[in-house]
Amino acid sequence: MQTIRLERPAKGIAVATLDRPERMNSMTNTMFRELESLARTLDRENDLRVLILTGAGKAFCGGYDLDDAEDLPSLSPMGMLDQQELAARALSALRGMRIPVIAAINGAAAGGGLSLTLAADIRIGSTAARFNAAFVRIGLSAGDLGASWLLTRLIGPARAAEFAYTGRFMEAVEAEAVGLLNSVVPAESLLDEAIAMAKQICANSPGGVQLSKRALQANMEVASYAAALELENRGQALLTRGEDLPEALAAFKEKRRPEFTGR
Known part of the structure; x- marks a missing residue:
């Protein structure tokens, strides 16, 4: 794999480390394909009990x-939908694994990186962990x-709305207080803590853990996760037709504030 390092x-x-530290482990189409392939391959390993997902360097994933x-912006609507579905398949495959997935969040998790942490069953953060829903920016x-489906279920609709609409960062202490993080640990012991939790899980019945995961996920779904992805994918495809995304990309390159019009 080019973008992920796997260790046992x-x-x-298994520990899967997003391995693009020079780019804050930001996501590419290669990473999406590798995440999906990794999740589906590991899910076929009957001896695997827990997957830990973390990032190399200072960030977890910059989106x-x-x-x-x-x-x-130059993709056709169907082309953009294909792009969204490529990314969605990766996170859906990860969330759909039979075994528990622990996100060991070592730094910033922004945009799609936030979504990636939400796809995990358990989130442990270092004191350097921080989150934002950067999309509106x-x-x-x-x-x-x-x-939009997972965040509201973790921290509640009102907190999720404020967090999403402002695009602000949420630091580790607040994230633990509102339920986004299960716990916060010192940076130097993050992976050790995640492995220790994984060993606790491994000590239990593999079938019991897997069916517990299935039951917990199924009973969250008052509405459909697949339906949420469909709605989100179409929303993203529609938004690429407007002026704000090209403006934001230009502002990013020119190191200036974007001037949004909403058109």
């Missing part, structure tokens, strides 16, 4: 790589990659 620190435990985003919707 203990029996039954979609804006250097790869310049072509988005680049002319897109926070309804992206399952975020």
Whole structure:
């Protein structure tokens, strides 16, 4: 894999590290394909009990790589929908794994990186962990990659709305207080803590854990996760037809504030 490093620190435990530290582990189409392939491949391993997902360097995941985003406004609506569905398949495959997924969040998780943490079953953050739904800052919707469905269920509709509409950062202490993080630990012990939790899970019945995960997920779905993805994908495809995304991308390149029109 080009963008992910896989290690096996203990029996039954795999650690997948997003490995683009020079780009804050930002997402590319290659990463989406590798995440989907990794999730589906590991899910076929009957001896695997827990997957830990973390980031190399100072960030967990900075979201979609804006250097790869310049072509988005020129895609046809169906082309943009294909792009969204490529990304959605990756996160859906990760969330749909039979085994528990622990996100060990070592730094910033922004935009699609936030969505990636939400796809995990458990989130442990270092004191450096921080989150934001950066979509509105680049002319897109926070309804992206399952975020609108999962975030409201974790922190509640009002908190999710304020967080999504402002695009502000949420630091680790607040994230733990509102339920976005299960716990906050010192940066130097983050991976050790995640592995220790994984070992606790491994000590339990594999079938019991897997069916517990299935039951917990199924009983969250008062509405359909698949329906949420469909709605989000169409919203993103529609927003690329306007003026704000090209403006945001231009402002990013020119290191200035974007001037949004909403048109």
